[in-house]
Amino acid sequence: MTSTVVIAPLLVALGTAILALLTRRVPRLQRALSVAGAGAYVVGVAVLVRAVRLDPDGRLVYRVSNWDGPFGIVLIADPLSTLMLALAAVVSLVAAVYSVRFVGREGQRLSYHALYHLMVVGVTGALLTGDVFNLFVWFEVMLMSSYVLVAFASDSDATRAALQYAVLNLLGSAVMLLAIGGLYATTGTLNMADMARRLADPTAFGIDPAPVLGLSALLLVVFLLKAGVMPFQFWVPDAYRAAPAPVTAVLAGVVKKVGVYAVVRLYFTVFAAAPLTVSLPGISGGPELGFLAFFGPVLFLMATASAILGGLGAIDQPDMEGLLAYSSIAQIGFIMLPLAVAATAAAPAVRTVGIAAALVYSVNHGLAKSLLFLAVGAAEDAIGSTRLSDLGGLTEVAPVLSGAFLIGALSLVGIPPLTGFFAKLLVFDTAVRAGAPLALAVALAGAILTIAYVTRAWNNAFWGSPGSRVHAAATAARTGRDDGPAVADGGHADAADDAHGTAGDDLATVASIADPVLVGCTLSLAVLLVALGIGFDPLYAAATDAAAAALDTEAYVRAVDPAIAGDAIADGGGTGGDQDVAEQLRALRGDGR
Amino acid sequence: MAELVLALALGTLFAIGTFLVLRRDIVRVVWGVAIISQAANLFLVTMGFGLTGDPAADAPVLTAGEGAMYADPLVQALVLTAIVIGFGTTAFALVLSYRVYEENGTIDLVDLASSPFEGPAARAGEARADGGEPTADDGRSEVADRPAADDAADGGDH
Numbered sequence: 001m002t003s004t005v006v007i008a009p010l011l012v013a014l015g016t017a018i019l020a021l022l023t024r025r026v027p028r029l030q031r032a033l034s035v036a037g038a039g040a041y042v043v044g045v046a047v048l049v050r051a052v053r054l055d056p057d058g059r060l061v062y063r064v065s066n067w068d069g070p071f072g073i074v075l076i077a078d079p080l081s082t083l084m085l086a087l088a089a090v091v092s093l094v095a096a097v098y099s100v101r102f103v104g105r106e107g108q109r110l111s112y113h114a115l116y117h118l119m120v121v122g123v124t125g126a127l128l129t130g131d132v133f134n135l136f137v138w139f140e141v142m143l144m145s146s147y148v149l150v151a152f153a154s155d156s157d158a159t160r161a162a163l164q165y166a167v168l169n170l171l172g173s174a175v176m177l178l179a180i181g182g183l184y185a186t187t188g189t190l191n192m193a194d195m196a197r198r199l200a201d202p203t204a205f206g207i208d209p210a211p212v213l214g215l216s217a218l219l220l221v222v223f224l225l226k227a228g229v230m231p232f233q234f235w236v237p238d239a240y241r242a243a244p245a246p247v248t249a250v251l252a253g254v255v256k257k258v259g260v261y262a263v264v265r266l267y268f269t270v271f272a273a274a275p276l277t278v279s280l281p282g283i284s285g286g287p288e289l290g291f292l293a294f295f296g297p298v299l300f301l302m303a304t305a306s307a308i309l310g311g312l313g314a315i316d317q318p319d320m321e322g323l324l325a326y327s328s329i330a331q332i333g334f335i336m337l338p339l340a341v342a343a344t345a346a347a348p349a350v351r352t353v354g355i356a357a358a359l360v361y362s363v364n365h366g367l368a369k370s371l372l373f374l375a376v377g378a379a380e381d382a383i384g385s386t387r388l389s390d391l392g393g394l395t396e397v398a399p400v401l402s403g404a405f406l407i408g409a410l411s412l413v414g415i416p417p418l419t420g421f422f423a424k425l426l427v428f429d430t431a432v433r434a435g436a437p438l439a440l441a442v443a444l445a446g447a448i449l450t451i452a453y454v455t456r457a458w459n460n461a462f463w464g465s466p467g468s469r470v471h472a473a474a475t476a477a478r479t480g481r482d483d484g485p486a487v488a489d490g491g492h493a494d495a496a497d498d499a500h501g502t503a504g505d506d507l508a509t510v511a512s513i514a515d516p517v518l519v520g521c522t523l524s525l526a527v528l529l530v531a532l533g534i535g536f537d538p539l540y541a542a543a544t545d546a547a548a549a550a551l552d553t554e555a556y557v558r559a560v561d562p563a564i565a566g567d568a569i570a571d572g573g574g575t576g577g578d579q580d581v582a583e584q585l586r587a588l589r590g591d592g593r
Numbered sequence: 594m595a596e597l598v599l600a601l602a603l604g605t606l607f608a609i610g611t612f613l614v615l616r617r618d619i620v621r622v623v624w625g626v627a628i629i630s631q632a633a634n635l636f637l638v639t640m641g642f643g644l645t646g647d648p649a650a651d652a653p654v655l656t657a658g659e660g661a662m663y664a665d666p667l668v669q670a671l672v673l674t675a676i677v678i679g680f681g682t683t684a685f686a687l688v689l690s691y692r693v694y695e696e697n698g699t700i701d702l703v704d705l706a707s708s709p710f711e712g713p714a715a716r717a718g719e720a721r722a723d724g725g726e727p728t729a730d731d732g733r734s735e736v737a738d739r740p741a742a743d744d745a746a747d748g749g750d751h
Contacts, residue, residue, distance in 0.1 A: 177633040185640035
């Protein structure tokens with residue numbers, strides 16, 4: 001159904017970014033607008049989620065400038081994109097509130113809030129668009145602001161990390177353009193639904209589906225680069241270390257998931273429609289698998305490498321941010337694993353469970369990893385370091401923060417009442433249902449590694465006796481020297497160093513060294529993880545709906561334009577044929593209203 | 594014929610771009626990225642042509658003369674968008690490489706990579722230990738000289 005609600009989140013985020021730019025000279029107003037905008041974004045997404053639920057087809061379409069289906073750009077909200085949008089909305093609201101406290105006056109002068117909301121605009125657009133080239137544009141919007149945000153601290157580390165991040169992603173963009181150009185030349189369309197329709201019946205449209213396999217493989221590289229899956233993970237640790245904590249939370253929690261979303265949308269909805277038999281040695285790909293028979297094993301290898309090597313890397317990191325960054329690589333392996341299994345499983349039930357598992361895991365990882373990055377940011381803000389050797393005994397000086405961190409960490413591990421338990425359970429369930437012992441072994445090994453690095457982080461940073469820096473920060477907090485707005489560039493480290501000499505022993509009298517607003521933000525995510533775990537049913541239902549929507553190519557095509565779903569219209573080729581199609585579409589849409 | 598010329602042009606551009614991206618000098622890497630994205634744009638334009646050798650199907654730029662021919666306008670719109678985006682990102686990458694030079698005192702990627710990640714604690718406290726010899730390779734003398742020369746020039750500017 002056609003609806004303008006689809007662009008509500010997009011407009012809200014864009015409006016907030018523009019307002020944040022306009023109010024640059026009034027920092028207080030800008031901060032208020034930033035938080036209000038993030039709140040309004042949540043409302044916009046909630047309205048959209050509700051509208052999609054109420055829609056009989058479960059799909060809402062917005063036609064840009066009212067151009068019809070394959071000719072103009074369409075934005076489509078279906079259960080898959082709204083689930084991802086909901087995750088983006090929650091994480092970006094919490095991170096926006098966190099940013100108000102975390103980013104100092106200097107950072108604000110450098111348009112932090114405007115950039116932040118522009119990044120959200122890019123994410124929203126990428127999740128909603130139904131056009132392959134438009135997806136490229138939204139990716140660029142998202143990446144442009146994230147380049148600046150990664151370089152935000154603009155010290156030697158941040159500039160270096162940003163250069164690496166920017167160069168890799170610029171190359172990725174070039175590859176994406178190549179793939180899109182090739183896809184256009186091969187299939188004659190950029191509209192995802194139209195492409196799926198044409199690929200489903202290649203002979204009728206005179207398409208040779210074979211080149212699409214290579215082109216979609218190129219495209220996969222780009223999405224996996226965004227998601228930070230193993231052979232394309234180089235930028236992850238440095239970028240996550242360099243970016244300010246709330247930005248890292250959004251990068252790890254939301255921007256990564258856009259890559260996952262794109263894989264699900266394009267490979268399971270669009271390319272899966274092509275009836276091309278691909279066979280790899282050792283893999284029995286039937287015609288019902290199509291392209292996925294090729295992408296399944298490839299994704300499986302990458303997911304395995306991510307889960308195992310990312311986990312091993314996380315165990316070895318000297319600092320919390322590095323540990324969490326490698327953990328992100330490992331967890332993205334857990335998200336890709338059920339997708340790989342789903343790709344090689346012919347049974348639709350297994351496919352649905354596999355995609356649902358990947359989506360639930362994405363939500364779990366999005367919330368938990370943002371929580372952990374925000375918690376580490378709050379600790380860094382108070383102590384001035386995230387090195388494990390500098391930390392220790394945080395439970396004594398920051399009990400609430402430690403509690404929130406523990407919940408996030410346990411959710412990553414997968415302890416029963418939390419969301420992470422069900423996410424892991426679904427991953428294992430997928431492997432068992434598909435009868436894939438190898439996938440099961442990988443998931444198990446990855447889970448064990450998760451326990452190892454989470455335990456290491458907890459033992460070194462939160463338990464034990466407080467390190468000297470923690471001591472100094474605690475004393476400074478007690479004597480009230482550590483007041484004032486938090487500064488992103490580690491300005492607190494100086495205060496902590498000054499107070500070092502007078503470190504007292506009675507740490508117990510200190511309630512918390514961490515900033516209450518920052519702690520509150522992390523705590524809210526922790527509460528959400530517990531709540532979603534206890535009341536898991538709505539999330540599971542949403543994920544299953546999303547998985548079903550992702551697999552239902554026909555409904556997707558029908559939603560974009562009722563006329564083109566029918567096989568009656570052959571490709572006219574000439575202008576006259578196109579006009580006929582357009583008129584027919586217009587007539588059909590007139591009936592629909 | 595047109596097919597061959599375009600294919601050769603694309604191949605050359607990608608080869609130059611790839612060669613530059615693999616250099617140790619940041620500025621050359623950025624140039625390489627810019628050239629590769631221009632090559633992608635060129636590729637995109639060619640995707641709008643029939644490239645069949647049949648003048649009616651090919652683009653006007655390839656077969657001048659007949660007036661009734663149209664190239665696919667969509668790819669041209671795509672390329673315009675891509676050029677604008679590429680312009681912005683290249684400008685940003687160039688500014689960023691200058692900033693990298695300001696902060697790290699080098700534009701040599703091997704030197705950059707060999708200085709370990711410091712973290713905020715180390716930044717606030719200890720002096721930076723600039724360990725890690727640049728690995729020996731053919732381009733070494735050429736690249737190794739540059740930071741010193743640039744340092745001198747930079748000192749004059751400030």
